[in-house]
Amino acid sequence: MARVFNFSAGPATLPEAVLQQAAAEMLDWNGSGQSVMEMSHRGKEYMAIHAQAEADLRELMGIPANYKVLFLQGGATLQFSMIPMNLMRGKSGADYVNTGEWAKKAIKEAKPFGQVNVVASAEDANFSYAPAQSGWKLDPNAAYVHYTANETIGGVEFHWVPETGDVPLVCDMSSNILSKSVDVSKYGLIYAGAQKNIGPAGLTIVIVRDDLIGQAQPKPITMLDYKTHADNDSMYNTPPTYSIYIAGLVFQLLKKQGGLVAIEKKNIEKANLLYDFLDNSQFFKNPVKREDRSRMNIPFTLKDESFDEAFLKGAKERNMIQLKGHRSVGGMRASIYNAMPVEGVQALVAYMKEFEAKNG
Amino acid sequence: MARVFNFSAGPATLPEAVLQQAAAEMLDWNGSGQSVMEMSHRGKEYMAIHAQAEADLRELMGIPANYKVLFLQGGATLQFSMIPMNLMRGKSGADYVNTGEWAKKAIKEAKPFGQVNVVASAEDANFSYAPAQSGWKLDPNAAYVHYTANETIGGVEFHWVPETGDVPLVCDMSSNILSKSVDVSKYGLIYAGAQKNIGPAGLTIVIVRDDLIGQAQPKPITMLDYKTHADNDSMYNTPPTYSIYIAGLVFQLLKKQGGLVAIEKKNIEKANLLYDFLDNSQFFKNPVKREDRSRMNIPFTLKDESFDEAFLKGAKERNMIQLKGHRSVGGMRASIYNAMPVEGVQALVAYMKEFEAKNG
Numbered sequence: 001m002a003r004v005f006n007f008s009a010g011p012a013t014l015p016e017a018v019l020q021q022a023a024a025e026m027l028d029w030n031g032s033g034q035s036v037m038e039m040s041h042r043g044k045e046y047m048a049i050h051a052q053a054e055a056d057l058r059e060l061m062g063i064p065a066n067y068k069v070l071f072l073q074g075g076a077t078l079q080f081s082m083i084p085m086n087l088m089r090g091k092s093g094a095d096y097v098n099t100g101e102w103a104k105k106a107i108k109e110a111k112p113f114g115q116v117n118v119v120a121s122a123e124d125a126n127f128s129y130a131p132a133q134s135g136w137k138l139d140p141n142a143a144y145v146h147y148t149a150n151e152t153i154g155g156v157e158f159h160w161v162p163e164t165g166d167v168p169l170v171c172d173m174s175s176n177i178l179s180k181s182v183d184v185s186k187y188g189l190i191y192a193g194a195q196k197n198i199g200p201a202g203l204t205i206v207i208v209r210d211d212l213i214g215q216a217q218p219k220p221i222t223m224l225d226y227k228t229h230a231d232n233d234s235m236y237n238t239p240p241t242y243s244i245y246i247a248g249l250v251f252q253l254l255k256k257q258g259g260l261v262a263i264e265k266k267n268i269e270k271a272n273l274l275y276d277f278l279d280n281s282q283f284f285k286n287p288v289k290r291e292d293r294s295r296m297n298i299p300f301t302l303k304d305e306s307f308d309e310a311f312l313k314g315a316k317e318r319n320m321i322q323l324k325g326h327r328s329v330g331g332m333r334a335s336i337y338n339a340m341p342v343e344g345v346q347a348l349v350a351y352m353k354e355f356e357a358k359n360g
Numbered sequence: 361m362a363r364v365f366n367f368s369a370g371p372a373t374l375p376e377a378v379l380q381q382a383a384a385e386m387l388d389w390n391g392s393g394q395s396v397m398e399m400s401h402r403g404k405e406y407m408a409i410h411a412q413a414e415a416d417l418r419e420l421m422g423i424p425a426n427y428k429v430l431f432l433q434g435g436a437t438l439q440f441s442m443i444p445m446n447l448m449r450g451k452s453g454a455d456y457v458n459t460g461e462w463a464k465k466a467i468k469e470a471k472p473f474g475q476v477n478v479v480a481s482a483e484d485a486n487f488s489y490a491p492a493q494s495g496w497k498l499d500p501n502a503a504y505v506h507y508t509a510n511e512t513i514g515g516v517e518f519h520w521v522p523e524t525g526d527v528p529l530v531c532d533m534s535s536n537i538l539s540k541s542v543d544v545s546k547y548g549l550i551y552a553g554a555q556k557n558i559g560p561a562g563l564t565i566v567i568v569r570d571d572l573i574g575q576a577q578p579k580p581i582t583m584l585d586y587k588t589h590a591d592n593d594s595m596y597n598t599p600p601t602y603s604i605y606i607a608g609l610v611f612q613l614l615k616k617q618g619g620l621v622a623i624e625k626k627n628i629e630k631a632n633l634l635y636d637f638l639d640n641s642q643f644f645k646n647p648v649k650r651e652d653r654s655r656m657n658i659p660f661t662l663k664d665e666s667f668d669e670a671f672l673k674g675a676k677e678r679n680m681i682q683l684k685g686h687r688s689v690g691g692m693r694a695s696i697y698n699a700m701p702v703e704g705v706q707a708l709v710a711y712m713k714e715f716e717a718k719n720g
Contacts, residue, residue, distance in 0.1 A: 040371060
């Protein structure tokens with residue numbers, strides 16, 4: 001069958017060029033007579049792949065030399081615990097911003113490790129906006145300030161970077177990393193599960209400033225100490241080698257496409273296509289405050305729920321899948337990460353127009 | 361270039377048929393228009409893959425219904441901590457058998473969680489044997505007894521199952537799982553990193569008896585509690601989907617090849633080919649006690665170290681790679697997991713004969 005337009009929130013669509021390359025070299029990578037899956041992680045072929053992936057990510061994001069890049073496992077979900085374990089550093093607590101489902105999970109997992117202060121929350125309006133920093137009640141002695149750059153369920157994205165002075169800023173960028181350029185030096189730690197904008201599930205990327213490494217809580221769990229992985233270039237134990245390899249191919253493609261400034265421009269165009277249509281529709285609606293709308297995950301509802309099933313069925317017939325909204329929100333959700341081509345968004349908008357004309 | 365014979369200890373060679381299938385369907389799995397890497401883990405396609413992998417593993421190993429199969433991340437190394445966190449259950453300590461590098465790592469990581477009693481050790485003979493159970497000083501009140509079924513560095517394997525009565529038996533089977541049939545009901549918990557006999561790195565399999573789940577230490581780290589994963593069929597967060605998929609293809613192939621009894625027979629033949637040659641050689645030598653020799657990892661030394669470089673060079677010219685021994689042991693090591701064809705072992709023995717005739 002033809003390739004579908006896959007609007008999944010993650011794992012998500014990957015660049016076709018990357019998949020084609022992965023297929024072509026599956027039995028013999030670069031004349032080595034092996035698949036990347038079969039390579040010893042201590043062998044020179046894989047070690048070169050690993051180093052190249054890190055170098056390309058550093059170049060793409062402009063990661064300063066005093067930050068380590070770690071290739072870990074366990075998803076952003078394991079980071080919800082590793083961050084307080086490593087960054088609490090004997091301080092009494094940390095500040096968290098509550099913007100929805102993912103922020104709430106981060107907050108819950110931090111609680112066993114210290115006082116968690118929810119310094120702002122958008123719960124009052126069903127998580128439809130990013131709380132302005134003027135209302136945040138920051139503690140100058142907090143171990144760190146944590147926020148979620150993009151909420152995949154609510155479709156809310158920070159289009160600005162919080163200012164936290166000397167308190168390290170920690171950011172869950174799982175769903176918008178590499179979608180735009182960011183100033184890494186403003187952050188103490190950035191983390192992201194790979195399965196949206198980076199590569200296959202099973203890889204988690206952590207970018208952490210040197211001075212925040214090596215202060216993990218006393219009870220040692222070697223695998224949950226950033227120092228373990230920083231000291232061993234993410235090779236303390238076997239890393240998820242194939243996932244890192246595919247991520248590395250994605251990094252190279254993004255560089256070829258002009259880097260994150262060019263990618264951001266394309267992402268704005270793609271998102272605007274859909275939002276402009278939504279704002280002019282009498283049938284479809286997006287609930288998020290205009291300036292906080294996500295460019296990655298766009299939730300929308302139909303005139304009423306009774307149309308949902310027919311909409312999804314028609315989408316599938318047109319090779320568009322994974323448009324059903326998260327069970328906690330209902331309606332629809334279009335995830336349009338980097339690898340979703342503009343043609344996918346155009347096809348979706350054309351279908352929505354057609355559906356509205358028929359049912360509106 | 362031609363496919364090599366890859367003797368890596370892990371990540372290791374995978375069945376060619378599996379790699380060919382993975383390549384063929386990289387852009388379109390089974391008419392879905394997506395790669396398995398791109399599938400939502402909550403979508404029906406991936407959920408079917410996930411369930412099939414579990415069902416096939418259960419069938420292959422004869423896993424009883426009162427055991428959960430968990431697909432986790434972080435490698436056996438993270439299990440070194442998760443096991444005491446989950447299985448200490450308020451008891452004062454656990455018993456460990458020290459058979460070499462991997463056992464020592466498990467012992468080290470368990471110490472923060474309780475008293476670790478090393479009930480037997482082969483350190484007195486440079487880890488060249490598996491200590492007979494008659495010498496183990498087991499504590500009847502121990503939380504569990506832990507042993508390493510196969511030491512990849514020393515090349516020592518347990519060809520028998522310890523008897524621990526009512527004390528749960530815990531086993532690191534990373535390097536010999538699926539290489540032979542085992543009676544799972546004798547174990548409380550079996551764990552294995554995938555990257556040797558199962559599939560791509562980044563997946564860890566845990567098989568755990570129901571009554572040992574749900575008693576994790578009070579300080580909650582959700583991701584490190586087996587109950588989290590047992591309650592969510594390994595879908596609490598995004599699992600390493602592609603690794604699970606490839607592992608599932610390996611399971612299906614093993615079933616087609618006659619299951620673990622047939623695989624074990626083949627593995628005995630492969631190992632005997634190499635050991636018989638070693639035992640008759642005046643030039644090559646294996647240091648392990650005959651009845652404890654590993655069928656998976658076969659370390660050997662040459663007459664003296666000065667031959668090592670030439671041996672490795674000649675091997676590479678003959679398309680045989682990753683034969684260099686672990687840095688802590690020196691010499692050579694041939695890892696011959698399930699997916700290493702008998703032709704690879706034959707080629708190695710033929711080359712060793714030739715090398716001995718020339719240099720012996």
